[in-house]
Amino acid sequence: MSQPQWIEVTPVNEHAEVTRRQFAQTYGHEPSAVWGAPGRVNLIGEHLDYNGGSVLPIALPHLTAMAVGRAPADHAGAASAEARVSSAHGGQTVRFSLAELASGSVTGWASYVAGVIWAMSEAGWDVPAIELYVDGRVPVGAGLSSSAALTCSTALAVAQASQAPADWPWTSVNDDGARRALAAACIRAENEFAGAPTGGMDQSAAMRASAGHAMLLDCASFDIDQISWPAEAELLVVDTRSNHSLIDGQYGGRREACERAAELLGVASLAAIDMADLEATLARLPDAELQGVVRHVITETDRVARVAAGLPSGDLTAAGEALFESHASMRDDFVISTPELDRVVADAREAGALGARMTGGGFGGSAVVLCRPGTATKIGEHIHRGAEQMNHPAPGLMQVLPSRAAFRLG
Numbered sequence: 001m002s003q004p005q006w007i008e009v010t011p012v013n014e015h016a017e018v019t020r021r022q023f024a025q026t027y028g029h030e031p032s033a034v035w036g037a038p039g040r041v042n043l044i045g046e047h048l049d050y051n052g053g054s055v056l057p058i059a060l061p062h063l064t065a066m067a068v069g070r071a072p073a074d075h076a077g078a079a080s081a082e083a084r085v086s087s088a089h090g091g092q093t094v095r096f097s098l099a100e101l102a103s104g105s106v107t108g109w110a111s112y113v114a115g116v117i118w119a120m121s122e123a124g125w126d127v128p129a130i131e132l133y134v135d136g137r138v139p140v141g142a143g144l145s146s147s148a149a150l151t152c153s154t155a156l157a158v159a160q161a162s163q164a165p166a167d168w169p170w171t172s173v174n175d176d177g178a179r180r181a182l183a184a185a186c187i188r189a190e191n192e193f194a195g196a197p198t199g200g201m202d203q204s205a206a207m208r209a210s211a212g213h214a215m216l217l218d219c220a221s222f223d224i225d226q227i228s229w230p231a232e233a234e235l236l237v238v239d240t241r242s243n244h245s246l247i248d249g250q251y252g253g254r255r256e257a258c259e260r261a262a263e264l265l266g267v268a269s270l271a272a273i274d275m276a277d278l279e280a281t282l283a284r285l286p287d288a289e290l291q292g293v294v295r296h297v298i299t300e301t302d303r304v305a306r307v308a309a310g311l312p313s314g315d316l317t318a319a320g321e322a323l324f325e326s327h328a329s330m331r332d333d334f335v336i337s338t339p340e341l342d343r344v345v346a347d348a349r350e351a352g353a354l355g356a357r358m359t360g361g362g363f364g365g366s367a368v369v370l371c372r373p374g375t376a377t378k379i380g381e382h383i384h385r386g387a388e389q390m391n392h393p394a395p396g397l398m399q400v401l402p403s404r405a406a407f408r409l410g
């Protein structure tokens with residue numbers, strides 16, 4: 001039998017130091033700072049952000065680090081001010097002219113970085129010639145928002161090196177108003193520049209989550225409420241290492257189905273429909289696909305409220321049950337689960353987990369498992385064995401605590 005694969009978190013100091021050194025080697029001078037932003041795992045409230053509902057993510061301890069420095073003099077030989085970005089994952093330094101940024105002008109992973117600079121410039125930031133070095137340690141393609149970690153770490157790094165617009169509403173990056181505005185720029189960058197139709201939960205979590213809390217985010221107003229994490233709850237994240245991508249069209253397809261249903265029902269947001277009106281609402285829809293997506297959104301909204309109310313009082317049994325229900329809803333009604341994810345959830349239940357569900361956009365990626373104290377390791381091992389029996393890829397296992405939002409690492 002193969003060994004379970006536990007994914008460790010790089011200590012912050014080490015991550016900062018490695019990124020600083022890599023920056024210095026690449027650009028020949030020291031960076032002015034290293035910023036970092038976390039991945040996120042959504043405890044519950046899936047596909048609700050773009051439906052105007054509430055979601056309950058936590059920030060992961062896994063970070064993307066971004067070292068930043070102004071170019072010593074404007075880059076020699078460049079016709080106009082440039083940004084340059086290099087990555088620990090290899091490939092050449094990507095260069096782009098700040099004056100010529102437009103959707104599609106930079107492609108691949110660097111489009112997320114360029115997109116943030118573009119969105120911040122659009123918001124009135126004066127961005128100088130700049131150098132960036134990224135070292136991402138959030139599992140990629142796992143539904144844990146490595147892209148939001150990239151955009152949010154870029155936003156803080158760029159903010160530090162740039163001149164804020166005159167009407168910018170804040171003075172410190174620790175101010176929630178500042179973080180909300182920078183998250184909005186990151187959302188624009190992903191939607192309009194990189195072409196990823198994400199709904200805003202991921203960037204908000206990476207920018208605004210709080211250690212020791214789950215973040216209840218109302219996606220109609222983007223107001224947050226930090227919900228105390230019960231000390232006795234253990235959380236396991238399981239990356240199935242099966243496919244997940246936001247730009248392959250399936251995520252967009254679900255969004256479109258939701259929009260179609262909202263239009264047919266004449267409502268601005270599906271999440272605003274009351275649970276008491278569920279059956280009457282479904283009866284007004286023409287087919288099983290639209291009924292499924294609407295049933296998911298309405299029942300998931302109710303589950304988020306239940307979990308947010310139950311967590312602070314330590315009612316973990318009820319919260320766990322809501323997680324299992326959420327998984328069934330995504331499998332049967334929203335139809336975004338996979339055999340790998342279904343198996344993880346079944347094995348988690350068998351091993352005694354309080355609750356488990358797939359998390360993130362779906363069609364692969366990760367599951368989140370709520371465990372009684374002292375049981376996460378055993379449950380992780382059981383899930384590993386289950387995957388092995390099925391000839392599924394060996395999952396990446398992470399035992400996590402709700403961690404802090406983006407911050408300065410060094």
Ligand code: GLA
Binds near residue numbers: 045048200202361
């Ligand atoms: C992805 C998107 C988010 C959200 C989730 C589903 O992670 O980026 O905005 O829609 O899927 O809850």
